[in-house]
Amino acid sequence: MNSSDLKKTAARLRLDVMEMVFDVQDGHPGPAFSVAEIITALYFGGIMNIRPHDPLWNERDRFVLSKGHACPLHYAALARSGFFPTEELFSLRKIDSRLQGHPFMGKTPGNDGTTGSLGNGLATAVGMAKGLVIQKKESKVFCIIGDGECNEGIIWESVMAAANLNLSNLTVFLDNNLWQSGGSVEAVSGICDFQEKFExxxxxxxxxxxxxxxxxxxxxxxxxxxxxxxxxxICSTVKGKGLPFMENDNSWHKRVPTQEQMDIAREILGKEAV
Ligand SMILES: [Mg+2]
Known part of the structure; x- marks a missing residue:
């Protein structure tokens, strides 16, 4: 896809998220919107080597959404890539659905990581990357972590292990939107200079x-x-990016739009998605 088509796709995925959350009256739209371009680039920008018709293809690249609460955006990307029908998106968070409120790899086609307990997804990705090295595979592992998620000790254990294991097949996107559930990352944990820490x-x-x-x-x-x-x-992002009434308003970490807000979302994102 070219840049214009990628932008349209990101808008489509954001609108999918709003429709899903509005339908089930639950979910995390703000943290999903800040990673929309990253996930769109992975699935539609020629980065990931995957086969939607063969989700468990052994040579595939792996993706782990460690900040699992953003999963509606990932589900939308998987559906729009052809892993499962788009109608299934409306089963989000429902009993027996393949699209749980947090990612469950045993259920969702194309999902390589069970996450939601923050920090564990990166540890999973490190283990996968090492496993692929042992098997002499060319496959890459991609992982998205949140800035608030970096409060978790297991993140830094995983960071230490990945460097020690020389895992050049692992690429982590850090969604640096400056917010987490409980407030600003700076106020909650004081972690600011991620580049210095990772270096x-x-x-x-x-x-x-x-x-x-x-x-x-x-x-x-x-x-x-x-x-x-x-x-x-390290990705500078805006929580809620894409809808002016959501951007940098941390109340959208977990919140359901009103009918009026849905009308605005359909108007703005619907136009961008065409
Ligand atoms: Mg954040």
Missing amino acids: TFGWNTLCIDGHSFKEIISAVQSSRPMKDKPTVI
Whole structure:
């Protein structure tokens, strides 16, 4: 896809998320919107080597959404990629659905990581990356973590292990939207300079605009020659990006739109998606 088509796709995925959350009256739209361009680039920008008709293809690249509460956006990307019918998106958070409120790899076609307990997804991704090295596979592992999620000790244990294991097949996107459930990341944990921290742990680090397809795709390409280090792409993002009434309003971490807000969302995102 070219840049214009990627933008349309990101708008479509955001609108899917709003429709899903509105339908089931539950979910996390704000944290999903901040990673819309990252996930769109992974699935539609030529980054991930996957086969939607064969979700368990052994040579596939893996993706783990460690900030699992953003999963409606990932579900929308999987459906729009052809892993399952788009009508199934409306089964989100319902009894016996394949689309649980947090990702469950045993249920959802195309989902490589059971997450939601924050921090564990990165540990899973590190284990996968090491496993692929042992098997001498060319497959890559991509993982998205949140800035608030970096409060978790297991994140830093995983960061330390990945560097020590020289996992150059692991690329982590850090969704640096400056907010977490309980408030601003700066106020809650005081973690600010992620680049310095990851570099100290021995990672290859890049800082980009997480809503720029050009920067996301070129960051992944530029990290490819790395031979002995994992890469973190620190993405400056806006929580709720895409709808003016949601942007940087942390009450949208977990919130359901009103009918009036849905009308606005359909108007704005519906136009962008065409
Ligand atoms: Mg955050």
